[in-house]
Amino acid sequence: MPTPTRNAPLTPVILSGGSGSRLWPLSREHYPKQFQCLNRDDVSLLQETVLRLHGETGSAPPLVICNAAHRFLVAEQLQQIGCTPQRILLEPCARNTAPAVALAALQAAPEALLLVMPADHAIDDLDAFRAAVESGSVLAEAGRLVTFGITPERAHTGYGYIRRGEALGEGGYRVDAFVEKPDAERARSYLESGDYLWNSGIFLFRAERFLAELERLAPAMLTACRAALAAGREDLDFLRVDAEAFAACPSDSIDYAVMEHTREAAVVPMAPGWSDIGAWDAVHELQSRDAPDGNAVHGDVLLHATRNSLVHSHSRLVATVGVDDLVVVETEDAVLVADRHATQDIKRIVERLNQAGRSESRALPQVYRPWGHYRTLALTEGFQVKEIVVNPGQQLSLQMHHHRAEHWVVVQGTAKVTQSQGHGDTEQLSSFLLCEDESTYIPQGTLHRLENPGVIPLRLIEVQTGSYLGEDDIVRFDDAYGRS
Numbered sequence: 001m002p003t004p005t006r007n008a009p010l011t012p013v014i015l016s017g018g019s020g021s022r023l024w025p026l027s028r029e030h031y032p033k034q035f036q037c038l039n040r041d042d043v044s045l046l047q048e049t050v051l052r053l054h055g056e057t058g059s060a061p062p063l064v065i066c067n068a069a070h071r072f073l074v075a076e077q078l079q080q081i082g083c084t085p086q087r088i089l090l091e092p093c094a095r096n097t098a099p100a101v102a103l104a105a106l107q108a109a110p111e112a113l114l115l116v117m118p119a120d121h122a123i124d125d126l127d128a129f130r131a132a133v134e135s136g137s138v139l140a141e142a143g144r145l146v147t148f149g150i151t152p153e154r155a156h157t158g159y160g161y162i163r164r165g166e167a168l169g170e171g172g173y174r175v176d177a178f179v180e181k182p183d184a185e186r187a188r189s190y191l192e193s194g195d196y197l198w199n200s201g202i203f204l205f206r207a208e209r210f211l212a213e214l215e216r217l218a219p220a221m222l223t224a225c226r227a228a229l230a231a232g233r234e235d236l237d238f239l240r241v242d243a244e245a246f247a248a249c250p251s252d253s254i255d256y257a258v259m260e261h262t263r264e265a266a267v268v269p270m271a272p273g274w275s276d277i278g279a280w281d282a283v284h285e286l287q288s289r290d291a292p293d294g295n296a297v298h299g300d301v302l303l304h305a306t307r308n309s310l311v312h313s314h315s316r317l318v319a320t321v322g323v324d325d326l327v328v329v330e331t332e333d334a335v336l337v338a339d340r341h342a343t344q345d346i347k348r349i350v351e352r353l354n355q356a357g358r359s360e361s362r363a364l365p366q367v368y369r370p371w372g373h374y375r376t377l378a379l380t381e382g383f384q385v386k387e388i389v390v391n392p393g394q395q396l397s398l399q400m401h402h403h404r405a406e407h408w409v410v411v412q413g414t415a416k417v418t419q420s421q422g423h424g425d426t427e428q429l430s431s432f433l434l435c436e437d438e439s440t441y442i443p444q445g446t447l448h449r450l451e452n453p454g455v456i457p458l459r460l461i462e463v464q465t466g467s468y469l470g471e472d473d474i475v476r477f478d479d480a481y482g483r484s
Helices: 045-051 068-080 097-106 124-142 185-191 205-219 219-230 243-247 254-259 279-285 340-355
Strands: 010-016 063-067 085-089 113-118 145-150 160-169 171-178 197-207 233-235 238-240 266-271 296-298 302-306 309-313 318-323 325-329 335-339 366-369 374-378 381-390 398-401 404-412 417-421 428-434 439-442 448-451 456-468 475-478
Touching: 010 045, 010 097, 045 068, 063 068, 063 097, 068 085, 068 366, 068 374, 085 097, 097 113, 097 205, 097 219, 097 254, 113 124, 113 205, 124 145, 124 171, 145 160, 145 205, 145 238, 145 254, 160 266, 171 254, 185 197, 197 205, 197 254, 197 266, 205 219, 205 254, 205 302, 219 243, 233 417, 279 309, 279 325, 279 340, 296 302, 302 309, 309 318, 318 325, 325 340, 335 340, 374 456, 381 448, 404 417, 428 439
Parallel strands: 010 063, 010 113, 063 085, 085 238, 145 266, 296 309, 302 318, 309 325
Antiparallel strands: 113 197, 145 197, 160 171, 160 197, 171 266, 233 238, 325 335, 366 374, 374 381, 381 456, 398 448, 398 475, 404 439, 404 456, 417 428, 417 448
């Protein structure tokens, strides 16, 4: 990145509130696409977004806004890449992008330049991206509300467009209009005109300038966000905004609430190899494809007479024979087969799963918790078998169950088990260690806690028996993560 000429610090604002419906079955409500490695094998989309400016001269630590249910996933993924954020703000409910950015702007220094980035986009040419940000910084410091338009590569009907107007200098233009997703004929005319850009959903402006325009254009939204922050509370390393005040906030995007109505909107064109990864056909375009058949594969896959398809295997062999233009995605609990050109409609399947109350829309078989994760290996009436992994130095809550007993067998590492002994006035807690191949039994109604005191992950097999095995049969008495 060139030496910055800006005077104010550049603060990345990471919007990580996605619900995960369009890339089902890999992406789920509790583990949406920003936490997945879809563009690179070594980092998730959220981590990629943070690393675009991480450690760059003139760039401050990021502000991250996320769903409260994802807070520990966000914190863990930031820790994995060595990033300490300014703040992780927790939204109690979804209110679209404008309120989320308002929360960040109220938290930031008034003069800070806020670079607003969705956490689930891919950008491959960092030099082109950073050069565009530098150009936009000059316009933002002058009071403009800057958005970044992607130079279109084809007549795409899945993106909104921006029509650029007169040149403003620094490679930027006045915004003439924001245009909704067009039909194919109109998209072709946009491409031929040369005056239209894809709307990237990335923005840059001074915090105080955005708040001033929000107060002018959507005062009720700003009032609700101020109230939600004022009544918010610290929760470990997070700031949890007030649920009641935030729920009263109007729901709207930055585009609709501010950018389409302000007189100070500017657009900076860029071509950084951008994708919003909005559906599986975008993943097919993004991932390297084998020549000459145009396929993109992941995992244990065998193809024969297969062309222009994406085949993604998570847990077992997937083979295709004699097919064209398909998306095949396999996870442990679901298989998707779709026409590659109809993947925008996958959300209809998710809607039907939600209507039926099925768990496949919400969580993967591997469920993440602040202490680690667990995976259900077998479940039937009367018993359940789980693999539990506890990260080094972490512990589960001190808890008990009304309807089930548990048997733990250590497979790897060392477990510290705390368990109540005796009854009534004589009941007391005692602790002991279990090593590999050792086991213990936790009777129904017994107070207990599991902890990993070692330096390697603790893996154990848990066998549950009882009349009810749901996750809501947990009574917490003490919890390091504020869940009791």
